[in-house]
Amino acid sequence: MNLKSQVEWALHCCAILCALPADKYLSTKALAEFHGVPKEYLSKALQALSQAGLVHTTLGPTGGYRLARKPADITFLEIVEAVEGKERTFICNNIRANNPCRPKDFCDVKPCAVARVMWQADKAWRDTLSAATLADLLDTLQVDVPADQLASTAQWVLKRAG
């Protein structure tokens, strides 16, 4: 049970898109070159972000992606769910129904007790992810990454933006 690598790519791409002027777009090609990942496959992740309404896209030359909202209004959870789907990680097949001691017509009022615990953990995971926004990530990067590297990266983005 691993998250797909597309999740990592999507998160990093969103971080880069934060450095983009409001009226500009950055293409899949630029994002793929920046991160050193296959362009065609990365586009799948970006399409998912687009369908989820997290990024805005335009066709043609100068086309590409930009964030649809402010970094403070986009959470990690939204990005992860856009790529991985919103389904819970634990799927309950209700195998308790196979219990031979159980009446055939027995009707459960509550979900399986095992599933409830697993879903509670799933919720804790999602709550943590929804508490972190892209703006928080940017703040962290301000501390972690040397200023000159941040500046040159921003310039690289600006140069490739259309």
Next chain:
Amino acid sequence: MNLKSQVEWALHCCAILCALPADKYLSTKALAEFHGVPKEYLSKALQALSQAGLVHTTLGPTGGYRLARKPADITFLEIVEAVEGKERTFICNNIRANNPCRPKDFCDVKPCAVARVMWQADKAWRDTLSAATLADLLDTLQVDVPADQLASTAQWVLKRAG
């Protein structure tokens, strides 16, 4: 990114093993029939539990599995990790290293900021799972499941125990 169905099976099997007298064992065959799952494949999950030291096993006609510890001393996390592995769900490939604006010999002191957030969520998930024990599950079942069904199930287990 879904948990394997073996996780569900392992959890339910542990719940059933709780109803077992301390000196008895329950075979894979019995557990498989009880839950309506393939015997051979279920044995894989039980092997994982055995290797993790959560259950004790014996060979021979009266052989099978039983819990290695008291239900209050076995957490959901231990069972889940026994089957799914202890690795984090988010694996960081450090794609920030591919940033063209980054000095080639740059050495990171901290893990990637994106990964840190993802790992924090992963920790929240695991913390929730490690807070729930099999004893808690039994308490929940006492409330959810009719007493007669619990009793007949316990009797079924006793009958199949060797």
Next chain:
DNA sequence: GGCCCAGTACTCGGATACATGCTGTCCGAGTGACTCGGG
């Protein structure tokens, strides 16, 4: 009758096929900006 021993039936455990889904690639359709020729 009691004890020992070989056989048997049953169990776990590892090794082996099949299916599903992630990873990666390719190509065609559609769209917007740019270029260039004509008025």
Next chain:
DNA sequence: CCCGAGTCACTCGGACAGCATGTATCCGAGTACTGGGCC
């Protein structure tokens, strides 16, 4: 100089291999019960 058709670059979406992992199955190794033979 202005306008319009054509060209180009880019996105989007689907279709297609390759591979890893989950799913399912089979067979061998080992152990406890069982029945018979022997003392």
